[in-house]
Amino acid sequence: MMQPLPGFRDFLPEPLPFPDSWSADLRRHIFESWRASARRYGFREYDGPPLEPLELFTLKSGEEIVRQLFNFRDKGDRDVSLRPEMTPTLARLVATVERHYRKPIKWFAIPQLFRYEKHQKGRLREHFQFNADIFGEADPAADAELVALLIDSLRGLGLTADDFVIRLSSRRAWQGFQERLGVDAARAYDFYQAVDKLDREKEAVTDAKFREFGTSLDAVRQFIAAAEPTAELRRVLDDLASRGMSEFVRIDYGIIRGLAYYTGVVFEAFDRKGEFRAIAGGGRYDQLVKLVSGGKVDLPGLGFGMGDVVLTELLKSRGLLPALGGVLDDYVIIEDETLRGAALAIVQRLRSGGRRVDFSLTAMKGDKQFKRALELGASRTIRVERGADGKTVLKVRDLVTRAEHEVSPEVVV
Amino acid sequence: MMQPLPGFRDFLPEPLPFPDSWSADLRRHIFESWRASARRYGFREYDGPPLEPLELFTLKSGEEIVRQLFNFRDKGDRDVSLRPEMTPTLARLVATVERHYRKPIKWFAIPQLFRYEKHQKGRLREHFQFNADIFGEADPAADAELVALLIDSLRGLGLTADDFVIRLSSRRAWQGFQERLGVDAARAYDFYQAVDKLDREKEAVTDAKFREFGTSLDAVRQFIAAAEPTAELRRVLDDLASRGMSEFVRIDYGIIRGLAYYTGVVFEAFDRKGEFRAIAGGGRYDQLVKLVSGGKVDLPGLGFGMGDVVLTELLKSRGLLPALGGVLDDYVIIEDETLRGAALAIVQRLRSGGRRVDFSLTAMKGDKQFKRALELGASRTIRVERGADGKTVLKVRDLVTRAEHEVSPEVVV
Missing domain, CATH: 3.30.930.10 (Bira Bifunctional Protein; Domain 2)
Known part of the structure; x- marks a missing residue:
């Protein structure tokens, strides 16, 4: 080679x-x-x-x-x-x-x-x-x-x-x-x-x-x-x-x-x-x-x-090399492929707001996506789901505290 | 050439x-x-x-x-x-x-x-x-x-x-x-x-x-x-x-x-x-x-x-070139050369705090220093003076509003 x-x-x-x-x-x-x-x-x-x-x-x-x-x-x-x-x-x-x-x-x-x-x-x-x-x-x-x-x-x-x-x-x-x-x-x-x-x-x-x-x-x-x-x-x-x-x-x-x-x-x-x-x-x-x-x-x-x-x-x-991980803010998790279009809109919304965002380009199991988010040093995962009323909802998880809250796609930042 | x-x-x-x-x-x-x-x-x-x-x-x-x-x-x-x-x-x-x-x-x-x-x-x-x-x-x-x-x-x-x-x-x-x-x-x-x-x-x-x-x-x-x-x-x-x-x-x-x-x-x-x-x-x-x-x-x-x-x-x-001036935060003005040592300490203090600071390396008239501050696009001038009590005082001027206030060297940021 x-x-x-x-x-x-x-x-x-x-x-x-x-x-x-x-x-x-x-x-x-x-x-x-x-x-x-x-x-x-x-x-x-x-x-x-x-x-x-x-x-x-x-x-x-x-x-x-x-x-x-x-x-x-x-x-x-x-x-x-x-x-x-x-x-x-x-x-x-x-x-x-x-x-x-x-x-x-x-x-x-x-x-x-x-x-x-x-x-x-x-x-x-x-x-x-x-x-x-x-x-x-x-x-x-x-x-x-x-x-x-x-x-x-x-x-x-x-x-x-x-x-x-x-x-x-x-x-x-x-x-x-x-x-x-x-x-x-x-x-x-x-x-x-x-x-x-x-x-x-x-x-x-x-x-x-x-x-x-x-x-x-x-x-x-x-x-x-x-x-x-x-x-x-x-x-x-x-x-x-x-x-x-x-x-x-x-x-x-x-x-x-x-x-x-x-x-x-x-x-x-x-x-x-x-x-x-x-x-x-x-x-x-x-x-x-x-x-x-x-x-x-x-x-x-x-x-x-x-x-x-x-x-x-x-x-x-002298031990002065900085920690150089943490290159990502959000990892968007897509478990339901019918929601991929909605997820792309959310990815775009977050990136336009200046956040560093990644997601799986193809269908992948939810837990593998979560693992990938951790590997990339993301601060949050944002799980795209369909709510009871059929509308898209987002489950935003803080990867430090592990606390999760739900927001609607129109207001996520 | x-x-x-x-x-x-x-x-x-x-x-x-x-x-x-x-x-x-x-x-x-x-x-x-x-x-x-x-x-x-x-x-x-x-x-x-x-x-x-x-x-x-x-x-x-x-x-x-x-x-x-x-x-x-x-x-x-x-x-x-x-x-x-x-x-x-x-x-x-x-x-x-x-x-x-x-x-x-x-x-x-x-x-x-x-x-x-x-x-x-x-x-x-x-x-x-x-x-x-x-x-x-x-x-x-x-x-x-x-x-x-x-x-x-x-x-x-x-x-x-x-x-x-x-x-x-x-x-x-x-x-x-x-x-x-x-x-x-x-x-x-x-x-x-x-x-x-x-x-x-x-x-x-x-x-x-x-x-x-x-x-x-x-x-x-x-x-x-x-x-x-x-x-x-x-x-x-x-x-x-x-x-x-x-x-x-x-x-x-x-x-x-x-x-x-x-x-x-x-x-x-x-x-x-x-x-x-x-x-x-x-x-x-x-x-x-x-x-x-x-x-x-x-x-x-x-x-x-x-x-x-x-x-x-x-x-x-398309008129999309950004304004690229304004490379300086503070310009420190030294009119009294006996205060140069004190001025250097202030320059150092401001730079250590992350501010972009310049000053005249040699003796120069005050108004020329002020002009230089404007040319460099500084946000503030900081004039180093001797107060009535003999102590050093700083006259900080905001170059947008032109407002001036006095601070002591120990607290300038």
Whole structure:
């Protein structure tokens, strides 16, 4: 039997057929929670195409990214790619339309993203990502607003300060460190890469790298341990303190973010126990719109992305998956098939009133219909019967209290 | 400046910057309406990958479909394609998991679909499609339930019987016609193609085609005009009549649906004025799951698809686009910057209570902040001030009545 491509997920309605199935109902729950959080912060929704010109992605991240892309040549001889991240599309969009929107622009999206990662167990090639970005505000108040949204997006799903922490860092702090060492600005990205891999490479390898830049692993570690906040980070911390959010953040210069385009505050969210990869990450990228617009539009920007996969693992491990049954309000029971026409009218009446209603499409024993109502998590059954006077009557049963009462079809709601 | 690929859309927040922009807010409105209708009918949401093995699509529709696909060879040498329709993915899914779900399975999805159409003005290469399908029920009651959902999905968006009609037809009716002519079953699909193109080709060409099958354009037209409902269509009409939906449907054997896999009732929704292409279409495909599962699973199925593009054009032309402003509840005004910390606490308090709140991230004149609140469609402004006793007080103004009252920060909700 056919399978989805390796690394791609199907999403199924609950109850799930296999333990490793992905739930469409849970996905919906997460998306709705993200959306509600974004809206409470005044963010507006946007989207772009999942397929874009390849150049949009190589422009920002260089040719090396192509190895990780689902790219191809289309039937019009265009080099195209499925989007591996949302930020280039967003920068393109904002550069094109920004003059029509008041600043700051606060936008969010929930795109599906694609990377051709070498397939390892549990390693997916697509995921959904909550993206929230702010354009047109250089002040650290924007960084604080964005981090606050990230915190509240995680809290909105039931996570607390015991579950996660945002590690705040700053490219500017590292720029200061590099300037003191006299690191060539052109090599700054190599330096960041070395910091980014600090805990993943052998100490001797990392130390040798840092010695090329005129420093050492020890000196770098001391800088990280001191964690002296820059002026901008101090502003962010104060702002978050006013919101009562201090317990959710800490300075950690070990966070540097792998991508080249960050220019200021950067951050990542982690689970406190350190069981999972980063839950979310982002930062300030004040040059990106300028780059993508070929210098035409110069607008500071910042944003974060939060994927659905690590988040789902975390929610599962913390017992925060919601109960996702109860998709039905009423189940209409038809025992006398001569009443099917009357029953259809009642089904229609209830649905038109906004209720979620189901019924058996074909003749079925009454007790089987009742069982089906329970399986579907209905709140009520509505039994269609013929009364003593020959008129149709409805027996409405509350499936929680099991209490039953009779109503006429004209007034049922 | 960079553009999206030809035929691909960006979706922007309202107010839209250009007349031909696509609205993310309207898209959301349509999706939510579709979802609400599906749920009222007891349909559950699912999804599959936007990228699938190419074979999944050629299996059902033959190699000729490849010309219209965004297909390519991936980095693992797999022939893959962006999905041009949802039904093959759904049939794969249902064949794999159906034994874990009670029948009938009633599922819906809102996938984005992709076709490499020759680019004509206004012709898109992607669209979103509301898909609703039922599996495991061969009785025409299922066809009626599906058509009723289609009707209510359109009504849910404000359309009435004056705006649209569902044209019902049946492959079985046409099978009867072919049997009387002795058309070879293997050539049935060519016959359907000829009927499907009836009004788009020159009469002489069509007539010549029909003569190959031993009939004529006149005879075919007479059959269509007579529109004698089959037993199954009679059942569907009666069922819909019980639901009070007769005015939304009529028999029209001119509807045949282009795809090969339909086996029974087929239908399309059109605007009454005949201004647009079909709004939606679908039908019964009782052999498809068997085909996709290699004979392992035999389950009758039926479904429809409704795209977002024609629907949006129709809603626009009928004046049914909703007002999509008013994305904010409260705008917090800070005139005294020494009160910014207190204001942030109030912003947080309101957001935690579920309200959508915005404020100026940096110092700004009070009247400019008030103007911004109006632009964002806020319901209230909340001015943070220092009272006579030095304590913070809030001036809450209702932006509809313009009435203002004072509250203390501890009790604002």
